[in-house]
Each structure stands twice: as structure tokens, then as C-alpha cells.
Amino acid sequence: xxxxxxxxxxxxxxxxxxxxxxxxxxxxxxxxxxxxxxxxxxxxxxxxxxxxxxxxxxxxxxxxxxxxxxxxxxxxxxxxxxxxxxxxxxxxxxxxxxxxxxxxxxxxxxxxxxxxxxxxxxxxxxxxxxxxxxxxxxxxxxxxxxxxxxxxxxxxxxxxxxxxxxxxxxxxxxxxxxxxxxxxxxxxxxxxxxxxxxxxxxxxxxxxxxxxxxxxxxxxxxxxxxxxxxxxxxxxxxxxxxxxxxxxxxxxxxxxxxxxxxxxxxxxxxxxxxxxxxxxxxxxxxxxxxxxxxxxxxxxxxxxxxxxxxxxxxxxxxxxxxxxxxxxxxxxxxxxxxxxxxxxxxxxxxxxxxxxxxxxxxxxxxxxxxxxxxxxxxxxxxxxxxxxxxxxxxxxxxxxxxxxxxxxxxxxxxxxxxxxxxxxxxxxxxxxxxxxxxxxxxxxxxxxxxxxxxxxxxxxxxxxxxxxxxxxxxxxxxxxxxxxxxxxxxxxxxxxxxxxxxxxxxxxxxxxxxxxxxxxxxxxxxxxxxxxxxxxxxxxxxxxxxxxxxxxxxxxxxxxxxxxxxxxxxxxxxxxxxxxxxxxxxxxxxxxxxxxxxxxxxxxxxxxxxxxxxxxxxxxxxxxxxxxxxxxxxxxxxxxxxxxxxxxxxxxxxxxxxxxxxxxxxxxxxxxxxxxxxxxxxxxxxxxxxxxxxxxxxxxxxxxxxxxxxxx
Numbered sequence: 001x002x003x004x005x006x007x008x009x010x011x012x013x014x015x016x017x018x019x020x021x022x023x024x025x026x027x028x029x030x031x032x033x034x035x036x037x038x039x040x041x042x043x044x045x046x047x048x049x050x051x052x053x054x055x056x057x058x059x060x061x062x063x064x065x066x067x068x069x070x071x072x073x074x075x076x077x078x079x080x081x082x083x084x085x086x087x088x089x090x091x092x093x094x095x096x097x098x099x100x101x102x103x104x105x106x107x108x109x110x111x112x113x114x115x116x117x118x119x120x121x122x123x124x125x126x127x128x129x130x131x132x133x134x135x136x137x138x139x140x141x142x143x144x145x146x147x148x149x150x151x152x153x154x155x156x157x158x159x160x161x162x163x164x165x166x167x168x169x170x171x172x173x174x175x176x177x178x179x180x181x182x183x184x185x186x187x188x189x190x191x192x193x194x195x196x197x198x199x200x201x202x203x204x205x206x207x208x209x210x211x212x213x214x215x216x217x218x219x220x221x222x223x224x225x226x227x228x229x230x231x232x233x234x235x236x237x238x239x240x241x242x243x244x245x246x247x248x249x250x251x252x253x254x255x256x257x258x259x260x261x262x263x264x265x266x267x268x269x270x271x272x273x274x275x276x277x278x279x280x281x282x283x284x285x286x287x288x289x290x291x292x293x294x295x296x297x298x299x300x301x302x303x304x305x306x307x308x309x310x311x312x313x314x315x316x317x318x319x320x321x322x323x324x325x326x327x328x329x330x331x332x333x334x335x336x337x338x339x340x341x342x343x344x345x346x347x348x349x350x351x352x353x354x355x356x357x358x359x360x361x362x363x364x365x366x367x368x369x370x371x372x373x374x375x376x377x378x379x380x381x382x383x384x385x386x387x388x389x390x391x392x393x394x395x396x397x398x399x400x401x402x403x404x405x406x407x408x409x410x411x412x413x414x415x416x417x418x419x420x421x422x423x424x425x426x427x428x429x430x431x432x433x434x435x436x437x438x439x440x441x442x443x444x445x446x447x448x449x450x451x452x453x454x455x456x457x458x459x460x461x462x463x464x465x466x467x468x469x470x471x472x473x474x475x476x477x478x479x480x481x482x483x484x485x486x487x488x489x490x491x492x493x494x495x496x497x498x499x500x501x502x503x504x505x506x507x508x509x510x511x512x513x514x515x516x517x518x519x520x521x522x523x524x525x526x527x528x529x530x531x532x533x534x535x536x537x538x539x540x541x542x543x544x545x546x547x548x549x550x551x552x553x554x555x556x557x558x559x560x561x562x563x564x565x566x567x568x569x570x571x572x573x574x575x576x577x578x579x580x581x582x583x584x585x586x587x588x589x590x591x592x593x594x595x596x597x598x599x600x601x602x603x604x605x606x607x608x609x610x611x612x613x614x615x616x617x618x619x620x621x622x623x624x625x626x627x628x629x630x631x632x633x634x635x636x637x638x639x640x641x642x643x644x645x646x647x648x649x650x651x652x653x654x655x656x657x658x659x660x661x662x663x664x665x666x667x668x669x670x671x672x673x674x675x676x677x678x679x680x681x682x683x684x685x686x687x688x689x690x691x692x693x694x695x696x697x698x699x700x701x702x703x704x705x706x707x708x709x710x711x712x
Contacts, residue, residue, distance in 0.1 A: 022668040023071075026063035028660045029056070035594065038615035042594060042628065049656040050599075052645065057656070061645065061677050064659070068640075068674040075701040081501065082697035086112065087440050088497040089693055094421055094435045096400040096409045101154015103176070105131070107145070114141025114688035118148060118159070120176060124423075124434075131179060132159060141688035142680045150176070151200035152261065156232070158194050158203055164646040164680040165687060167191070167601070171205060173232060186236055190222065190601075193254045198261030198286035202231040204242065206254050222601050223249040227266065229291055243279075243295055250603060258311045259358065259403040261286025263334075265308050266295065271607030274488050274525075275321075278306040280334070298337055310358030310403050312380065317345070317363070319356050324348035325522035329356060329363060329382070345382035352521045354490065359401030359408045360426045364388075366396050370450065370462050371492050371519045375410065377426070388424055389431055392417065393448070395492035409434065414493040415466040415509065416443040416500070441500050445469060448493065453512075453546040456538040459527075462519070463512035463543055464493060465552065466503065473551030478507045478707040479558050481544055481581070485514030485536035486565035487608050488525040498696050505704060508552055512543040514569075516608075530610040531620050537572050544580045556582045559703040560637075563587035564650055565608075571626025571658060574636055582671075583703045584637045586626075588650045591658035593625035594618070599651035627654075630661045638671040638706040640699060644678045644687075652677070671706070 030045035049057055072078060090111035097106040104124065109116035115135050119128035137143035146169050148159040157176055160169040171186035171194070192206035206227050226244040230236065243266060245251050252269040262284065268277035278299040283289035299306055304322035311317060314334040321327045329346035346353075351367040351374065358364075362385060363378040373396040377385035390396065394414030401408040406427040413419040423434040448466040455461050471477065480502055484491055491511055499509045513519040516528020516536045528536040544560065547553050558581040562570045567589020574584045594612040596602040610617035622628055639662060643655035659675035666673075676698060678691060 023663075023672040023674075024067055025663045025667060026060065026067060028060065028664060030664070037594065037612050037618045037622075040618065040622075042622070044595075044657075046657040046660045049660060050651070050653040052652055052656075060656075064675050065677055068676050071672070071674060072676075072698050072701060075705045077704055078697060078701035081505070081700050081704070082693060084504065085497060085501050085693045085697050085700075088500055089689060091418070091437045091439045092435075093419070093437060096398045096411055096421055097434075098150070098400050099402055099405070099407070100150040100152065101176075103150075103154045105148070105150055105157075109689070112689055114690055115144050118145060118157075131157060131176065132174060134161065137161060138163070140680065141690065144687075147194060149194040149196060149203070151196045151203075152198045153200045155200060156196075158196065160189065160194070165644050166646050167648050182232065184230065184232060184234075186230060186239075191225075191252060191254075193256050195256040197229075197257060197283070197289045197291075199289060202229055204229050204255040204257065204264065206252075222603075225252050227253050227255045240291060242281075242291070252604070256308075257283070258308070258316075260311060261289070263311065263316075264293070267306075270302055271604035272487050273302060273607035274305050275302045276306065277302065278308070278318075280316075282334075296334075298332070298334075307356075309356050309363075317358060317380070319353060321522050326351065327353040327521065329353070329365070329378075345380070346378050347382075352490075352518065354396075354518075355399065357399055357401065358403045359399070360406035361403070362426060364399055364401070364408060366399060368490060368492065368519065371464070371490060371513050372450075373412075373492065391420075393450075393493070395494055397492075397494065413495045415448045415464065415495065415511075416446045416503075418495045439497075439500075441504065446503055451546075451550075453542060455515075455535070455542045457535070459515065459535070459539070461512055461514065461539050461542065463510055463546070465508060465510045465547075466499065467508040467552075468503065468506075471508070471552075475548070475551050475554045475557070477553050477557060478502075478505070478704065479510060479547055479553035480507055480561055480703065481510045481512070481540070481547065481558060482561045482566075483512050483514050483540050483543070483569060484562060484564075484566040485516040485528055485540065485569055487516070487605075488518040488522075489565075490518040492519075498700070501696070501700060502703075505700065506708070508547075510543065510547060510552070512539065514539040514543075516565075529608050531616065533609070533620065534624065536569060537576055537624065540569055540573055541577045541580055544577075555579060557707045559583040559585065559707060561585040561587070561699075563589070565590060567591070567650070567655075568593070568626065572624045572629075574639065575626060575629040575631075576624070578634050578636045581637050583706045584639045585642070585699055585703065586639070586655075586658075587642045588644065588647055589626070589641075589654060589658070590650055591626040591654040592628075593621040594628065596654070599653070600648045602651070627658050627661055630658075630665045632665045634666065636662070636666065636669065636671060636673070638702070639673040640702045641673065641675040642678070642695060642699070643675070644680075646680060674702075 033044045033047035034041050093109045095107040097104040104121050107116040107118050117133040118131045120131045121128045134145045143163050146160040146162040157174040160171050167190045169189040173182045173184040189207045196203045227242040228239040230239045255266050264281040266279040279295050279297050281293040307319040309317050316332045326348050328348040331343045351369045354368040355366045365376045367374040375388040398411045408424040411421050418437040418439050421435040424431045447469050514536050560581040567586040570584050570586035571591050612618045641655050641659045643652045662673035
């Protein structure tokens with residue numbers, strides 16, 4: 001027998017559609033809608049907001065935006081903050097160069113360009129030549145370059161574009177010599193690697209079937225991803241199907257070609273679980289690949305990570321967490337692939353292997369030690385060869401180099417050290433700055449400290465705190481606490497113009513490394529998954545309490561912020577600890593934990609969250625779901641929800657329904673809940689710089705208003 005869950009417990013209180021004089025919220029209607037779950041029936045009075053294309057929803061979005069922007073316009077500091085952010089964003093930013101066919105390819109944003117153009121140069125000393133400028137693809141800058149790969153001979157550029165922040169990509173091919181596109185166009189691509197065969201005549205990619213639903217295909221369901229091979233000069237309809245799994249429609253598939261061009265490597269995922277299957281096909285001759293070669297299932301279970309980082313002949317070099325939660329490097333000889341014959345080359349250590357690669361015949365291993373980077377070298381038998389010296393405590397955010405050349409590029413950054421590209425000659429042992437940005441601020445005025453605090457259950461958790469040097473711990477400083485805590489994603493020190501602007505406003509910027517992330521390997525991740533998700537919220541609340549206890553800030557000066565899974569974190573924290581912070585900034589958050597699997601790629605997150613379709617999952621998800629735990633009469637922080645109307649990663653209805661529930665539950669509350677809905681924007685990737693600056697200025701102005709000079 002199902003239990004009817006009272007609206008006061010799961011969902012906002014069902015109220016008449018009316019506006020409030022306190023914050024002038026628009027009228028939001030409610031509907032009699034219920035969803036059935038194991039043993040319970042749950043009300044969803046704002047269910048109608050899931051139809052983002054409906055006239056009622058569009059009118060609601062317009063009305064909510066008007067109220068929000070009318071309020072933001074009253075904050076005196078808003079324009080000055082936007083101006084300062086514009087200055088801070090106005091510096092040249094470079095991607096790491098990649099080398100192919102003797103040429104170097106990289107992106108460069110001169111500062112305020114909405115999107116970063118792609119350049120090519122014939123040598124490091126040569127001037128870059130513009131190859132592709134995505135700013136010309138849309139007047140408002142909302143078409144982004146989502147990725148690219150260059151053919152082995154350096155003649156062809158395969159590139160992807162994404163419009164209005166969507167995860168949907170279109171692939172095209174451009175001649176590197178002429179800068180002109182061919183007629184090759186690939187559609188219905190999401191979450192796909194790009195990989196050329198070494199004959200440079202075609203490439204592998206993954207795609208979904210064309211959506212069969214009426215209306216907006218942006219939010220279509222995703223299933224039956226397949227791997228194809230596209231030969232240059234042919235139509236997509238003629239592409240060769242390489243692999244599919246119709247009996248398992250929710251499995252994701254990706255393909256890449258080994259460094260030497262001999263093997264096609266296929267990974268099979270289930271949701272967002274980092275563990276995956278590993279298959280391969282022997283293409284034999286890289287210059288005349290056998291596209292009909294049989295697929296060999298090397299690992300056909302979901303038990304561990306198997307990232308192939310290189311090969312020598314039949315030997316694959318693999319980074320794995322098999323029997324090594326902090327990961328190791330092993331050798332698998334395809335001539336004798338039995339597990340008993342696998343060899344450990346670089347053993348698991350106390351530090352996590354964040355990433356690795358083969359450059360110049362060596363392993364380059366990026367270790368994470370208490371969320372800080374260390375770059376070590378080993379020969380291909382695992383013998384230590386020393387370390388690459390880093391400029392300080394921070395993050396190696398990327399590595400680039402060829403397996404057959406000694407030239408290594410890596411990028412390094414910290415909270416006050418802008419991302420800088422370095423070039424290393426592994427043969428000579430030299431390290432030099434290759435590309436360094438010049439940002440209009442003085443980093444010498446600030447410092448970052450790493451502290452450790454204890455969570456509710458006694459777990460020791462690290463946190464980075466960045467502030468002006470000589471800061472007095474008198475509890476007076478507005479402090480932004482930013483976190484994520486999920487999907488094995490690690491938050492390492494990274495440069496942010498947003499953080500710098502906040503620091504200059506007199507604030508403190510704090511980043512704790514919560515469970516659920518990958519900072520301490522597999523065990524740390526699993527301690528924040530599914531039924532253990534409450535650990536993440538406890539870690540976060542403990543971080544805020546630590547900052548208050550140690551005198552960095554006060555609860556009335558604390559701002560909590562996070563996006564996506566981090567938006568869920570903020571929503572849950574607002575419900576569980578409304579006293580923790582004065583301001584909450586949940587961005588593109590997963591707020592409906594009972595229905596997240598119903599939207600686009602949401603089903604894939606069940607590997608981290610669990611599912612309400614399962615009785616145990618329903619119990620713990622309903623206990624913390626931000627949408628279903630909003631209560632009337634609670635003194636909540638001031639909340640500014642942000643989302644994009646084209647977010648097909650985390651459907652905007654999550655934020656729509658949460659904001660409506662908060663407004664309905666406490667229409668006359670002392671602190672408001674506003675929602676800022678960006679148009680022609682998605683989950684965040686590829687968002688134009690102008691939109692980033694505007695949204696960031698609004699967030700910082702809102703936070704400063706309620707923690708600093710504004711209403712208290």
C-alpha cells in the first residue's frame with residue numbers, strides 16, 4: 001500500500017497563486033500532480049514548469065527575470081563590480097599547445113572575446129595563424145568551439161561546435177592549409193571523443209540516434225550511443241558502424257586510436273561511474289587500417305578504471321584503480337592478456353595519480369598530494385627518473401606532448417597565480433615559461449593557506465583559504481565558501497577572476513575538498529555516494545562552522561556557492577542548515593532528486609546518486625532533496641538561483657521548481673529567493689565571456705549586498 005506524503009513534508013506548501021508585496025514575486029500557479037514511488041505518493045505542485053517550451057513557463061521565466069533584474073538594479077555596487085570584472089577578464093588566455101604533423105595548435109582569447117579562436121603555427125618561434133574563429137559563428141557569441149583533433153599528418157582539423165550552451169555538438173572538418181571547411185558534417189553527437197586513423201583519411205566518433213520526439217530536441221532522452229567511422233568526403237549516412245550494444249541501451253561508448261595508430265581502444269561506461277569496460281581492435285597497419293577487425297573484449301566488467309595512456313607494440317600502458325584506490329600504472333600485453341600476466345609498473349602510493357601520459361618514451365605522472373600537484377617521471381619499466389619542478393603550491397591543470405618527442409608542455413595555476421604554460425625538454429631537463437598571462441591585479445597582496453578540519457563524524461577534511469596577507473581573524477570578513485563534492489571530481493587550486501574580484505572587495509575565498517570528490521582516490525569518492533551522500537553535506541557545513549569558529553567570518557557574513565552537483569549541495573545545505581550562511585548561490589543545481597533520472601542524461605547520475613525507483617534510494621534521496629524539503633516559516637538565507645534556459649545537462653526545471661517552492665513557502669520572508677535565468681545558455685561550458693561577466697557581477701553584488709554594505 002502506498003503512503004501519501006503530506007505536502008508540508010515533501011514539497012512546498014500548496015498555496016493559491018498570488019503575488020507577495022514583500023519581494024514582488026510573480027504569481028506561480030500550482031497543479032494537482034502526484035508521482036508514485038516505492039511505498040509513497042509524492043506531490044509535485046510545480047510539475048508544469050518541466051515543460052520549458054510551454055507558453056505558461058516562458059511567461060513565468062520572463063516574470064521571474066524581471067523581478068530579479070529589477071532588484072539587482074537597485075544594488076549600488078553592481079556596476080562597479082561589473083567594470084572591475086571586465087578589467088580582470090581582459091587578459092590573454094592560452095590553451096596548452098598540441099603538436100601534430102610538425103605544427104602547433106592552440107587557442108588564444110585576447111581577453112574579452114566571447115570565445116577563444118584556434119591558431120596554428122609552424123614552429124614555436126613563428127607567429128600564430130588564425131585557423132578558426134568561433135566568434136564569427138553567432139552574433140551573440142553563443143556558438144562555442146567544443147573540441148578539436150588534428151589528423152596525424154597535420155592536414156585536417158576535426159572540430160566540434162555547440163550552440164547556446166547545449167551538450168549537442170556538430171562536427172566539421174577544415175583544411176589546415178586553406179582554412180576552408182570540407183562538406184563533411186556530423187550531427188547528433190554528445191559526449192564523444194574524436195580520433196583519427198593514422199592514414200588521415202577518416203575518424204572515429206560516437207553519436208546518438210536522431211531524436212524522435214516532437215518539439216525541442218535539446219532536451220531529448222539519450223540512449224543507444226554507437227561508435228562510427230567517418231571517411232572524409234562521404235555523407236554521414238554512409239558512416240561505418242563500428243560498435244553498438246542494443247541490448248544495453250544506456251551504456252555509453254567512446255573510441256580512440258593508440259599513439260602508434262595500431263589499436264582502436266573502446267571504453268564502455270555505465271552512467272557517470274568512472275569504472276568502465278575496455279575493448280580493442282587490432283587495426284594492424286596504421287596507414288591501411290583494418291576497419292573490419294574484430295572487437296576483443298579485454299575487460300568486460302565494471303570493476304575499475306582502465307585508462308590507456310600509451311603503448312609500445314602489443315603492450316598497453318594503463319592507469320587503473322584495480323586493487324589500488326589511489327591508482328597505479330600497469331602493463332597489459334595483448335599477446336598474453338590474462339590478468340595473471342598483468343605487471344605493475346608504477347605502484348600505488350599515498351598520493352593519488354590524477355593523470356598520466358607517455359611523453360618522450362617516459363611516463364609523466366601527475367600526482368595529487370592533499371589536492372596539490374606533483375609531477376613525477378618514470379621510465380617505461382617504472383624506474384623513477386625524478387620530478388619536474390613546479391613554481392609553487394598549485395595545480396598542474398594539463399599536460400601535452402608526443403610519445404615520441406622529448407617536448408612536454410604543462411599548465412600550472414593557483415588561486416592567485418594565473419594559468420601559465422610551461423615548456424620542458426625532458427632530454428635536457430630544462431623548464432621554462434612558454435606563455436604567461438598578465439592580469440591587472442597584484443597577487444603579492446594575497447596568500448593561500450591549506451587547513452584541515454574535522455567533519456561531523458570525525459573525518460579529517462582539507463580546505464584552501466585565500467585572503468589578503470595580514471588578515472585579522474576578527475570574524476568581520478565576507479567569505480565565499482565554494483565546493484562540489486561528487487562524481488570523483490577533485491577541486492584543486494585554480495585561478496579565477498571571480499575569486500580575485502571577491503578578494504578585492506575585502507572577501508575571503510575558501511574551497512574545501514569534500515567527500516564524494518577524487519582528492520583521496522576511490523574510497524574518498526565512495527564515501528560521498530548514494531546512501532553516504534549526507535557525508536558531503538556534513539563536510540560542507542563543518543567547513544562553514546570552522547571558518548566562523550576560527551574567526552575568518554561570521555554566519556551573517558558567509559556566502560555558500562556551488563554549481564551542478566554543487567548546486568545540489570547548496571540547496572540541501574540551505575534546508576538542513578539555514579543558519580549556516582547569509583547568502584546562498586546555487587547554480588544549475590540538481591534540485592529534484594526524485595525525478596532527476598527523467599531528464600536528458602540524468603539517468604546516468606544514478607551511479608553516484610542512486611535512484612528513487614529503488615526503495616532504499618527513495619528513502620535517502622527524499623530525505624535531502626532540496627525541492628522536497630523546503631518548509632514554511634524557516635529563516636532561510638538570501639538565495640539567488642541561476643540557470644540557463646538551454647541547459648540540457650541539468651534540466652532548468654530543477655531550478656525553476658526549487659525557486660518556485662522557496663518563494664511559495666515563505667513569500668514574506670526577511671530574505672528573498674530570486675532566480676536568474678540566462679537565455680541562450682546551458683550548463684556553463686562555452687558560455688560567452690560577456691554573459692559570464694554579467695552573471696558573475698550579479699552574484700557578487702547580491703552577495704555583497706546581504707553580507708556587507710546592504711541589508712543585513
